[in-house]
Amino acid sequence: MARVYDFSVEKPDGTLQSLKDYEGSVIVVVNTASKCGFTDQFKELQQIYDDYRDKGLVILGFPSDNFNNQEFDSMDETLAFCERNYGVTFPMFKKMDVKGEHAAPLFAFLTSEKKGLLTEGIKWNFTKFLIDREGNVVDRFAPQTSPDKMRAVIDKYIQ
Template sequence: MNTDFYQLKVKTPSGQEISMTEFKGKVILIVNTATKCGLAPQFEGLEKLHQEYQDKGLVVLGFPCNQFLSQEPETNDTMVESCQVNFGVTFQLLEKCDVNGPDTHPVFKYLKKKLGGWFGSKIKWNFTKFLVDRNGYPVKRYAPTVKPEAIEGEIVKQLNG
């Protein structure tokens, strides 16, 4: 279980560093999010997956991104509250980051290298999703329009090993 994925680190909106090693043995759903995106209702579906499967080993990580038509205007300070109030989000949100370009967050550099998409490795829009298995290996990439409930079967499959 010592994949390169577990060498990566992320930060919470308040700046606290989290090592991906904290999620060893868990199935992880990583999503680039945006509160003002037309796909923002997916927050509710992501939260439902979080509530349903967190005790079975699922971790949902939301990475807010403002690279697509500035659809994440919230600051790190206000974003968590906005997601809680507007969408009921309790899953882990992280600090705002870039998912494309020269300042791409290392998590997205890694995921895009392992799982390219229709547009090469570039992320096309908010709510692109990556599923990482219990051993830290990316297993599937989902387009922004794929709703969280549509990937529940694959999550269950990964949770059941």
Template sequence: MTSIHDFEVLTTGHETVSLRRYENQVVLIVNTATECGLANQFDSLEMIHQRFKDRGVAVLGFPSNQFNNQEPVEDKDMTSVCKLNHGVTFPLFAKIDVKGANIHPLFDYLTNAKKGLLGSVIKWNFTKFLIGKDGQVVKRYAPTTKPEAIIPDIEKLLASQSNAAAN
């Protein structure tokens, strides 16, 4: 696999979706959990989604229950919980493994493309990956990095990729 566009994922309704639909968009991929102490980041992620969706930025949430069972909600109910508690309208996908023997191929790709401070393995919920319009991983952010802190990187990426397209 050479970019995120080569992967397919399942929606919370268990329909297969190709990430090719996000070609030519900047994408922020996040592993999420509704009962994590960092769940307040859903609010900031939604703010980013609302602020940048018309400029070609997509926020994608990939729930995982691998960290202290902090994502106990069934896939079919997860979107409702996130919408009710945090106003989330950005896409949330079916629960996946983001580490270990059953790691989803997308997260295997992401974690090998950009290693974290302590290696490639995701250590906690709300690890974030910023992806360029070409589907390549640009930067990885720690779970404690507030989504607001990513906004300058999103803006730089949009500007640089707009300038590259114009040349």
């Protein structure tokens, strides 16, 4: 049975990061965009990261330009924007496709494990997936779901 740890993703500098490096952590995977109506969610995501990282939570951000070109062309611009405007310190990865025939393998896996309300695929920016300490996808949150509303579910897995 596949788990999140079976995947590697590209860091902004192009080097590969194995998700096995996060084994034993509770993980939130989120597809992000810098110029989206939900971009303010970076603030809450960073706060959750600050509140839970010492308890074993990590948030992994994956910029995507799949929805109305709402991401910068340059990774440097994306990273600077997130840090400057939202104080983002959680790991951010290289921009990738999160839907369609060119979807990154990680997102193809996530969406096959936890289907959305109306569709399997990612419908918009800031879809959030919760992964337990064993690497299983245990929950999925819609783009409009405030990260703060995830806290009760995170608490269940962080203990």
